[in-house]
Amino acid sequence: MNTYLKKFIEEKFKKPGKALDLGAGDFFDVACLKQLDWKCEGVDVKTGVNLEKYFLSRKRPFDLVFSNYVIHKIQNKKQLIKTIFDNLKEDGWFFIHTFDKKDKNSRSNLTASDLRKILSKQGFKNIKTRMFSYYDNEEGHKHWHKILEATGKK
Numbered sequence: 001m002n003t004y005l006k007k008f009i010e011e012k013f014k015k016p017g018k019a020l021d022l023g024a025g026d027f028f029d030v031a032c033l034k035q036l037d038w039k040c041e042g043v044d045v046k047t048g049v050n051l052e053k054y055f056l057s058r059k060r061p062f063d064l065v066f067s068n069y070v071i072h073k074i075q076n077k078k079q080l081i082k083t084i085f086d087n088l089k090e091d092g093w094f095f096i097h098t099f100d101k102k103d104k105n106s107r108s109n110l111t112a113s114d115l116r117k118i119l120s121k122q123g124f125k126n127i128k129t130r131m132f133s134y135y136d137n138e139e140g141h142k143h144w145h146k147i148l149e150a151t152g153k154k
Ligand SMILES: C[S@@+](CC[C@H](N)C(=O)[O-])C[C@H]1O[C@@H](n2cnc3c(N)ncnc32)[C@H](O)[C@@H]1O
Pocket: 002, 022, 023, 024, 025, 026, 043, 044, 045, 046, 049, 050, 051, 052, 067, 068, 069, 070, 073, 074
């Protein structure tokens, strides 16, 4: 499981709740959250949900909405942020991981300041962003990334 997401959940939530993973990939984080007794829905373009378009889950509202390594691929970033906002409960938390513009191993054009601007315009509170270096040790990768993390509250 994304260890930073796991740490975030341990910090913010006293007990398991309901989460939504936007761009869930192989649904590994969804499976890990279920192991931790969370109710978790995952969606992806591979399972019929295109996040270029507005998406409202029938299972909303969620305590946590997260989206990892997806937003830099999405043209309509404002739309994805609105999707996160509208699927959350009041006071629910979001967690985003993406690649920073400075990352030479991805084609992201996002900066922390761009992301903060969209998030605060949408009405999120307690917005925090940070950038850190991460070595991707997977076979065929083996390179550094500049990861951009954003968290906040509805
Ligand atoms: C790098 S993977 C990340 C998967 C997972 N979130 C993780 O952290 O391991 C990016 C995922 O975004 C999905 N994706 C890309 N464009 C999308 C779109 N327009 N709508 C929904 N999912 C999309 C891809 O299918 C892929 O599963």
